[in-house]
Amino acid sequence: MTDASKSCACPAPTPASNGGFWRSGGWLLAALPAWIALYLILHPAADWLAFRVFGLAPGSRLGEAVAFFVYDAPKVLMLLGAVVLGVSFVQTFLSPERTRDLLAKRTGAWSNLLAALLGIATPFCSCSAVPLFIGFVRVGVPLGATFSFLVSAPMVNEVALFLLLGLFGWKIALLYTATGVTVAFLSGWVLGNLRLERHLEPWVLTVPFEPSRGAEVSAGFSARLELALQATKEIVGKVWPYILVGIAVGAFLHGYAPAELLARFMGKSAWWSVPLAVLIGVPLYANAAGIIPIVQVLLAKGAALGTALAFMMAVTGLSLPETVILRKVLKPRLLAVFLGIVAAGIVLVGFLFNLVM
Numbered sequence: 001m002t003d004a005s006k007s008c009a010c011p012a013p014t015p016a017s018n019g020g021f022w023r024s025g026g027w028l029l030a031a032l033p034a035w036i037a038l039y040l041i042l043h044p045a046a047d048w049l050a051f052r053v054f055g056l057a058p059g060s061r062l063g064e065a066v067a068f069f070v071y072d073a074p075k076v077l078m079l080l081g082a083v084v085l086g087v088s089f090v091q092t093f094l095s096p097e098r099t100r101d102l103l104a105k106r107t108g109a110w111s112n113l114l115a116a117l118l119g120i121a122t123p124f125c126s127c128s129a130v131p132l133f134i135g136f137v138r139v140g141v142p143l144g145a146t147f148s149f150l151v152s153a154p155m156v157n158e159v160a161l162f163l164l165l166g167l168f169g170w171k172i173a174l175l176y177t178a179t180g181v182t183v184a185f186l187s188g189w190v191l192g193n194l195r196l197e198r199h200l201e202p203w204v205l206t207v208p209f210e211p212s213r214g215a216e217v218s219a220g221f222s223a224r225l226e227l228a229l230q231a232t233k234e235i236v237g238k239v240w241p242y243i244l245v246g247i248a249v250g251a252f253l254h255g256y257a258p259a260e261l262l263a264r265f266m267g268k269s270a271w272w273s274v275p276l277a278v279l280i281g282v283p284l285y286a287n288a289a290g291i292i293p294i295v296q297v298l299l300a301k302g303a304a305l306g307t308a309l310a311f312m313m314a315v316t317g318l319s320l321p322e323t324v325i326l327r328k329v330l331k332p333r334l335l336a337v338f339l340g341i342v343a344a345g346i347v348l349v350g351f352l353f354n355l356v357m
Helices: 015-040 042-053 061-091 096-104 108-121 126-138 143-155 158-168 170-193 202-206 221-256 259-266 273-281 288-300 305-317 320-326 332-356
Strands: none
Touching (some): 015 042, 042 061, 061 221, 108 170, 126 143, 143 170, 143 305, 158 170, 158 288, 221 288, 259 273, 273 305, 273 332, 288 305, 305 332, 320 332
16 A cells, blocks of 8 residues: 555545546435435425315315325335335345355254345345245255245345334334244244255256356445446336335225224234234235335224234235245145245234234
C-alpha cells in the first residue's frame, strides 16, 4: 500500500466524480428522506382522500373500507419495495449454489437448523424452491434438510418478516419467525429420520446437475445495487396485483365483516378454529405480502393470534401449486407424509400461541 493510499486528504469533488457518486448509489441517500416523509403522511392523506375528496362518511362501512385500502395499498407497496431492494442487495452475496454447498457440508439436526435459517435469507417462493430442492437432493444434501429448506423458504421469507415488523412490531415479527423456523426444523428432522428416500420419484436422482455461477457477483457496490434494482422491479412487478387483491379483501373485511362473527370463528374459545384456519388456508395461493393485510384485519376484528398465524403459515407454506409441483418429484406416500407433518406442526403452533398469548 502506498503512502498516497493511506492519506486522509480527499480531493474536492469534481462534476465527473459527482456523477459517478450518483450512478453508484448516492441517489439512495437523497431518496430516503423523501420516502420517510411520504410514508409518514400516508394516514392523514388516506383519510383526506376518502372522507374529503370522495365525500364518504367517517365510520361508515364503505368509508372505512376505502380509507383502509387507500392507506394500506401504498404503505405495503412502499415497505415491499424498500425491503426487497435491501434484501436483494444482500442476496447478491448468497447464490443458490453457495446455499447448496453450505447444506451439503452439514449432517444431522444441524443441517435441518441451517436449512431452515437459510430459507429465510433466500428469495424463493414455494414453487421456485422446488427446482432447487431437486438440485439439493442430486448433490447429496440430506433429504431432511431439503425439506426444512422447502418449508422455510416460502413460510418465513424475508419480505413477510419485514412487513410484519413494519405493520405489527418486533414481537409479532419475532414470533412469526421463531415459529416458522421451528416448524421447518421439526418437519425436516422428522422426515429425515423416517428414511423415505425410496419414495422419491426415480427420475429425480438421474437428472444431471450442471452448476451455474451466474447468480454470484464479483463486482463492486454499484453492480450489486444494479442487480438488486433489477430484482426489485421483477419481484414487485410480479406480486403487486396479488398484494392489491389481498388489501382489497382486507379492506372489505375491515369495513363489512362483523367483528363478532370473526371472533366467534377465529377466536380462542372455538377449539376447532385453528384446524379450520389451516384447512381454509391450504387451497389458497398467495404470497406472504398479499396475505399479511388480511391477517392484519383478522387480528383487528378479534381473531386469536395463534389462529391468524396458522392461517398465514398454511397459505404460504402449504400452497396448492407447490403440492402439484411436489407430486412430480415425490411419490404419493412421501407427499402425504410431508403435507401431514407440516400441517400438524402449524396446527400445534396455533394451539400453543392461543394458549399462552
